[in-house]
Amino acid sequence: MTLLGQFALWAGFILGLWSAGLAFLTRWQERPDVALTIRRGSYAVLVAMLVAAAALWKGIFSHDFNIEYVASYTSRNLPEYYLISAFWAGQKGSLLFWAVVLAIFGALAQWLTPPRFRDLLPYVAGITNLVAAFFISVMLFGEGGNPFERLAFTPPDGRGLNPQLQNPGMIAHPPMLYLGYISLTIPFAFAIAALLARKLDAGWIIAMRKWAIVSWIFLSVGITIGMWWAYLELGWGGVWAWDPVENASFHPWLTLTAFLHSVMIQEKRGMLKRWNMSLIIGTFLLSIFGTFITRSGVIASVHSFTQSSVGYFFLAFLLVTAILSFTLLYTRWESLTPDATLEAVASREAAFLFNNLALVGIAFSVLWGTLFPIISEAVRGVKLTVGPPFFERVNIPLGLFLLFLTGVGPLIAWRKASARNLQRQFIVPGATFALTLMAAAAFGLRGYTLMTIALAGFVLATIAQEFGRGIRARMSMHGENAVLALGRLMARNRRRYGGYIVHVGVVCYFVAAVGQGFKIKESHEMVPGESVTLASPFGHEVTFTFLGVSQYAQLNRQVSAATLEVSRGGTPLGTTVSEKRQHVDSFGQRTFEPSTEVGLISNLQEDLYVVYAGTPDGTERSRFEISIIPLVNWFWIGGVILLAGGLLAMWPGGPQIRTKRAVLDDAQAGYGVPLTGAEVGA
Amino acid sequence: MIDRRRFLALGAVALVPAVLRAQDEAPAVPVAPDADPLRDPFTVGRVRDSLTAMDSDAVIIALERRLRCTCGCTLDIYTCRTTDFTCTFSPALHKEIVALYTAGQTPEQIIATFVAREGESILMAPPAEGFNLTGYLLPGLLMAAGLLGLTAWIMRRKAPGAVPTPAATGPTATRPDEDQLAELRRALDEVDA
Numbered sequence: 019m020t021l022l023g024q025f026a027l028w029a030g031f032i033l034g035l036w037s038a039g040l041a042f043l044t045r046w047q048e049r050p051d052v053a054l055t056i057r058r059g060s061y062a063v064l065v066a067m068l069v070a071a072a073a074l075w076k077g078i079f080s081h082d083f084n085i086e087y088v089a090s091y092t093s094r095n096l097p098e099y100y101l102i103s104a105f106w107a108g109q110k111g112s113l114l115f116w117a118v119v120l121a122i123f124g125a126l127a128q129w130l131t132p133p134r135f136r137d138l139l140p141y142v143a144g145i146t147n148l149v150a151a152f153f154i155s156v157m158l159f160g161e162g163g164n165p166f167e168r169l170a171f172t173p174p175d176g177r178g179l180n181p182q183l184q185n186p187g188m189i190a191h192p193p194m195l196y197l198g199y200i201s202l203t204i205p206f207a208f209a210i211a212a213l214l215a216r217k218l219d220a221g222w223i224i225a226m227r228k229w230a231i232v233s234w235i236f237l238s239v240g241i242t243i244g245m246w247w248a249y250l251e252l253g254w255g256g257v258w259a260w261d262p263v264e265n266a267s268f269h270p271w272l273t274l275t276a277f278l279h280s281v282m283i284q285e286k287r288g289m290l291k292r293w294n295m296s297l298i299i300g301t302f303l304l305s306i307f308g309t310f311i312t313r314s315g316v317i318a319s320v321h322s323f324t325q326s327s328v329g330y331f332f333l334a335f336l337l338v339t340a341i342l343s344f345t346l347l348y349t350r351w352e353s354l355t356p357d358a359t360l361e362a363v364a365s366r367e368a369a370f371l372f373n374n375l376a377l378v379g380i381a382f383s384v385l386w387g388t389l390f391p392i393i394s395e396a397v398r399g400v401k402l403t404v405g406p407p408f409f410e411r412v413n414i415p416l417g418l419f420l421l422f423l424t425g426v427g428p429l430i431a432w433r434k435a436s437a438r439n440l441q442r443q444f445i446v447p448g449a450t451f452a453l454t455l456m457a458a459a460a461f462g463l464r465g466y467t468l469m470t471i472a473l474a475g476f477v478l479a480t481i482a483q484e485f486g487r488g489i490r491a492r493m494s495m496h497g498e499n500a501v502l503a504l505g506r507l508m509a510r511n512r513r514r515y516g517g518y519i520v521h522v523g524v525v526c527y528f529v530a531a532v533g534q535g536f537k538i539k540e541s542h543e544m545v546p547g548e549s550v551t552l553a554s555p556f557g558h559e560v561t562f563t564f565l566g567v568s569q570y571a572q573l574n575r576q577v578s579a580a581t582l583e584v585s586r587g588g589t590p591l592g593t594t595v596s597e598k599r600q601h602v603d604s605f606g607q608r609t610f611e612p613s614t615e616v617g618l619i620s621n622l623q624e625d626l627y628v629v630y631a632g633t634p635d636g637t638e639r640s641r642f643e644i645s646i647i648p649l650v651n652w653f654w655i656g657g658v659i660l661l662a663g664g665l666l667a668m669w670p671g672g673p674q675i676r677t678k679r680a681v682l683d684d685a686q687a688g689y690g691v692p693l694t695g696a697e698v699g700a
Numbered sequence: 701m702i703d704r705r706r707f708l709a710l711g712a713v714a715l716v717p718a719v720l721r722a723q724d725e726a727p728a729v730p731v732a733p734d735a736d737p738l739r740d741p742f743t744v745g746r747v748r749d750s751l752t753a754m755d756s757d758a759v760i761i762a763l764e765r766r767l768r769c770t771c772g773c774t775l776d777i778y779t780c781r782t783t784d785f786t787c788t789f790s791p792a793l794h795k796e797i798v799a800l801y802t803a804g805q806t807p808e809q810i811i812a813t814f815v816a817r818e819g820e821s822i823l824m825a826p827p828a829e830g831f832n833l834t835g836y837l838l839p840g841l842l843m844a845a846g847l848l849g850l851t852a853w854i855m856r857r858k859a860p861g862a863v864p865t866p867a868a869t870g871p872t873a874t875r876p877d878e879d880q881l882a883e884l885r886r887a888l889d890e891v892d893a
Contacts, residue, residue, distance in 0.1 A: 254775070254783040261774060360854045368854055375846045383839030390826075390835045398831055403768045405776065405824035412839055419843075541782060543751045545735040569739050578744045600743035611786040612745040632748040632785055636741035639734070641748050643782045 020085060020166040023073030027154055027166075030066035030117065033059055034151030041144025047137075056140040060124040063150050067114075067121040071105075074114060074165050078104055084172040087111055087165045093178035094604040095574040100179050103189045106196065107179055109313060109328065110157065110165035115193070116309075117153040119200045124150065127204045127229070135225040141211030142204070149203050152335055161327040175603045178574065181613035184601075187247030191240060195267055198237030199305040202270060204229040206302035209295055210343060213350045218291065223281055230278060230298075231668035235661060237271045242657035253614045253629045255537060255645040257653055260409040265388045266308030269381050273301040276377035279370050279427075282513075286432065287367060288357025292347070293374070295354065299343045304381075306336045311388070362434035369427040376420040383412050414466050418473060421528055424521050425477035428484050443483075450479035467532045474525045481518045488515075508666060516667025523663060526656025533624075533649025543634065543641045554586075554646050560626060561585045565593070567630075567638045575599045580630040580640050584619050594619050596630035596642070625650045745785050754798045763797060763807045767814055768824050776824050 037059025046052040074087070078101050083089040091104045091111070106115040124146035128139060157163045182188075205226040212222035244267070245257035258264060277297040283290050314329020360367050387404050394402045429443040454475030458468050485504070492503035508515040536555040544550065544564040551561045563583040570577055578598040584591045594617035601609045617628035624646055631641040738744065754760055764778035771789035773780055777797070781790035800810045814822045826832040 252783060254779050256779075259774070359857050361857070363851055363854050368850075371850055371854075372847070375843065375850060379839060379843040379846065382842065386839055387835065391821075394826070394831065394835075401819060401821040402826045402832070403774075403821045403824055404826065404835070405768065405774070407766075407825035408835070411825070412836060416839065416843060539782070541751055541756055566736075567738060567744075569743065576740065576743045578738065578740075598744040612743060614785060629783075630744070631782070632745045633738065633741060634748045634750040635735075636747065637735035637737050641751060 019073040019076045019082075020168060023070045023077075023166045024164075026066045026070035026073065027158055027164075030063050030070065030121070031151050031154040031158060033062045033066060034147040034154065037063065038144040038148035038151065041140050041147075046140050053136075053140045057128050057143045059147055060121070060128045060143045063147050064121040064125040067118040067150070067154075070114060071118045074111065075105065077166075081176070083174070083176050084168050085165075086167045086169050089169060089173050089176045091176070091179055093176040093574065093609070095602075096176075096179055097184075097573055099189065100184055103183070103192075104179055106192050107183055107188075110163060110167075112192070112196070113153060113157050113163055113328075114165050116196060116200055117150055117157070119193075119197060120146065120150045120153065120203055123201050123204055127207070131225055135221060137215050137217055138208060138211040138222060138225060141214050142207040145207035145210055146203055149207075152331075156328055156331045160331050163328050175605060178601060178603060178609045181575075181599060181601050181610050182251055185247055185251045187243055187250065191243040191247050194236055194240030194243055196240075198233050198235075198240050198267075199270070199308065201229060201233040201236060202274070202302050202305045205233065205298050209298045210346065213295070213346050216350065216353060218350065218353050220285055220288075223284060223294070227281065228668050228670070230274065230281070231664060234271070234274050234278060235664040235668070237267065237274065238660050238664065239657065241267055241271060242653070242660070245653060246657075249650065250616060250618070253616050253643070255539065255625075255627050255647050256534065257650070260384075260387070260404075260406045262388050263308070263312050265384045265409075266304075266311045268384055269304040269308065270301045272377050272381035272384070273297055273304060276374045276381075277301060279377075280374050283367050283370055289360070289367065290371075291354040291356060292351065295347050296344075297374075297378075299340075299347065303336060303340050303343075304385075306332060306339065310336055364430060364435045364440060366427065366430050366432045366435075369423060369430050373420070373423045373427055376416060376423055380413060380416045380420065383416060384409065387412060417528070418466065418469055421470070421473045421477060421525075424524060425473065425480040428480055428518065428521075446483050447476050447479040451476035463532075467535055470528050470532050474529050477521060477525050481521055484518055485515070512669055513667045516663045516665070516669075519663030519666060520660055521663075523656040523658075523660030526652045526659060530649045530652035530656060533647065533652070537645060537647045539643065539645040541631070541641065541643055543639065545637075545639045550644070552644060552646055554624060555648050556623060558587050560591075560646060561588075562626075562628065562642070562644055564640065564642070567640060574603075575601045578630070580617075580628075580642070582617065582628055582642075584626055591619050591626070594626070594628055596628045598630055598632070620651060622649075622651050624648045746788075748785075749791065752798075754802070755794070757801075759807060760794075760797060760801060763801075763810060764794065766811060766824055767793070767797075768822055769793065770818065770822070 037056050040046065040052060040056045040059070044052055046056060074085075076082075077085045077088045078092055079098075081088070081092070081094055087108060087110050088104075091107045092101055096104070104111070106112045124143065127142055127146065131139060131142075157165065208222045208226035208229070212218055244264070248259070249255070249257045277294060280290050280297065281294050284294050310329055310332035313332060360371070362368065387409050390404050390408075391402045394400055425447060429440075429447065431439050435443075451472050455468065455472035458471040463471060485507070488507040489500055489503045492498050492507055493500065496503070496506075498506065538552060538555060540550075540552060542550045542562075546564055546566040549561050549563040551559050554560055561584070563585075565581040565583055567578055567580045569579075576599070578600075579595050580597070581593055581595050583593050596617035597615040598612045599615060600612045603609050614629055614631075617630070619626040625648075627645040627647055629643040629645075631643050633640055741747070761778050764781075765776045767777050769775055769777050769780035769787065769790045770793065771780065771784075771787045773784055773787065775783065775790075777790050777793050780787050781794050784790070797810060800813060801807075805813070811823070820826060826835060828836050
């Protein structure tokens with residue numbers, strides 16, 4: 019099977035290059051048959067990549083430990099569901115996973131894009147296949163890149179999967195992030211195709227906007243699941259450590275979020291065309307930059323794969339793509355003149371621009387902090403660590419500015435808001451802000467936490483007002499009841515109201531982040547029957563009573579489980595178990611250092627988080643790290659809300675699709691529907 | 701009859717498995733009188749030191765949060781020693797900090813001791829001085845410049861005497877004709893039907 023996999027890699031590489039060559043080097047515009055051949059190249063690359071993936075999976079599931087990758091990341095006693103995730107657990111497998119998913123997305127883009135964009139599709143195929151060929155080339159020619167490399171001998175068992183990766187979160191987190199990164203290739207491909215084909219009207223945006231939302235959803239979900247995994251698996255009670263690789267996933271998310279906002283201005287007003295092109299190119303480049311950071315070892319990170327020459331491939335690809343893309347953009351600069359101009363600072367367009375500034379500013383700030391150790395070493399010859407204190411100091415004010423703009427944007431009319439319009443729109447959110455500020459101050463909040471909670475109130479009031487006005491309008495115009503009016507309101511303008519729901523999710527993240535600042539963590543040593551009591555930041559007391567340690571064998575590990583009984587103010591909350599797991603191979607030999615599983619009792623107010631740290635004397639006398647962490651669940655609730663809003667915004671079908679789709683697409687894109695100031699934005 | 705040499709050789713052979721078995725066995729660990737011994741204490745990781753008051757001392761914790769663990773984990777010493785129980789660096793660094801602190805050094809002196817030995821990279825965040833100020837200030841300054849620049853740019857466009865750019869080339873500029881409007885209205889009626 020490895021021979022077949024190797025052959026499939028070569029086939030995919032040659033087919034990808036051939037398809038890209040035809041797209042860029044032939045006059046396919048005059049040859050519909052050649053254009054079709056180029057597009058079919060995407061399907062051919064897909065078939066090759068699926069064969070390669072099947073070959074690797076066959077090796078994994080048949081425990082073919084003669085394959086170096088299989089021996090390094092699996093073992094005979096590894097549960098089957100982790101055999102699936104072993105595919106992307108290591109560098110080689112993740113490269114193949116990337117190429118496979120890119121081939122799937124490339125084929126879907128050809129299949130799902132309406133025929134009216136056929137002038138762009140051969141270029142889109144050429145670009146996606148070229149990127150796929152690049153990833154395949156890393157596997158074929160990069161040191162430590164080939165997933166089908168064989169060993170000179172066959173070990174009786176594999177090394178197994180790192181225990182920290184044996185978690186349900188790790189089945190979903192890497193593929194979700196990869197799907198986000200990889201799907202960014204499609205919007206990028208449409209942008210470059212539009213530049214190459216000189217089709218610089220709103221068409222390319224209509225063709226790719228759902229892909230942009232898809233990428234954004236995958237990135238958002240991937241990042242959130244990563245936070246959840248870090249929280250549950252690493253045992254530190256935090257969700258974000260500002261690690262370079264975490265930051266690398268945040269960069270494209272920020273610039274893509276900026277793009278999803280600014281693209282609305284291009285659709286409605288024909289403005290910001292150059293900016294949008296730059297943003298989507300930059301977002302794609304940042305996704306490759308993230309891959310470079312992960313795989314080069316250039317910056318110390320807990321996430322990094324083994325350092326190898328693979329990083330240089332990505333650096334070269336990043337530089338060449340950046341130069342070619344921005345040169346192409348420069349050559350089309352004059353064709354991207356705006357159709358209208360900004361008329362007032364107090365306008366929706368300006369608010370979106372400021373929002374873009376904040377998002378790109380935060381992206382720059384995070385990138386700057388990530389690269390600052392390298393810059394410092396180059397300039398001063400001094401190595402530095404840039405950890406959470408740096409990022410929090412720099413980014414919290416910028417984040418609060420962004421939260422403020424999240425509330426302001428929907429309140430301001432398009433083109434130019436009158437003083438009356440501003441007064442009418444701001445009175446309720448402004449009053450909510452003031453009330454929340456006073457209430458939070460009365461509860462003892464100060465500084466950034468106080469401002470975050472007050473701004474959260476402001477944004478929620480803005481969103482509630484927007485929904486309320488829309489519902490009331492429908493109720494009076496159509497005589498609908500409130501529930502029906504809400505349903506139809508959202509169904510009629512999914513992007514707008516989906517966006518508002520996303521804003522609610524973002525507010526949840528900010529509120530949860532405030533909770534992290536009030537975390538309490540204590541170390542305690544107990545023998546069975548002993549209790550400790552911690553004071554919650556909310557004022558009540560929580561008592562943890564240690565019941566004892568039980569040891570047993572389970573699946574591929576020996577488990578030592580410490581059980582604690584938890585009560586709040588004398589009321590029992592139940593028991594929680596924190597485990598030490600010593601993983602073993604199928605011969606019973608220990609494979610990795612013991613790992614820790616946290617014990618958790620969770621509610622909307624706070625998480626009671628217990629980590630069994632070990633024993634000082636080989637008895638049940640046990641040491642625990644016990645934390646009370648407020649509001650953590652609001653991260654996950656925010657994630658679900660974010661996902662729901664994103665899905666609503668991109669969901670196909672509905673009235674807009676069933677009737678006169680093209681007309682309404684054009685109307686939505688700003689064709690022939692001039693916006694007329696305050697009444698539109700109201 | 702077995703001779704003495706043969707007897708000793710057989711005895712040595714018989715002892716080999718016992719010696720090997722003894723080597724495989726774990727070293728004895730002290731057992732506290734008030735807790736039951738674990739069946740296999742080595743499956744719970746390295747034996748931990750007993751907790752002392754200094755392990756939870758607020759000054760020590762604050763100090764350790766400012767210093768990076770040197771094991772390569774990118775965490776601060778406090779987080780590492782209370783999270784990564786396989787790390788041998790952070791407990792040793794913790795002991796060193798406690799020793800310096802109990803010897804009478806102030807937190808700033810302890811920080812200076814570590815920086816002198818390990819370099820600035822031991823700090824979780826670079827000191828806000830000299831070149832490092834660019835790290836702290838540049839994003840904020842660029843953001844402020846962007847805000848001012850953007851505001852000025854928009855204001856300039858609406859300044860008195862300035863001629864608004866006519867929307868000459870794009871589709872937005874062209875008012876739709878009656879047929880287009882009628883088609884749009886029909887579609888919208890259909891949507892609302």
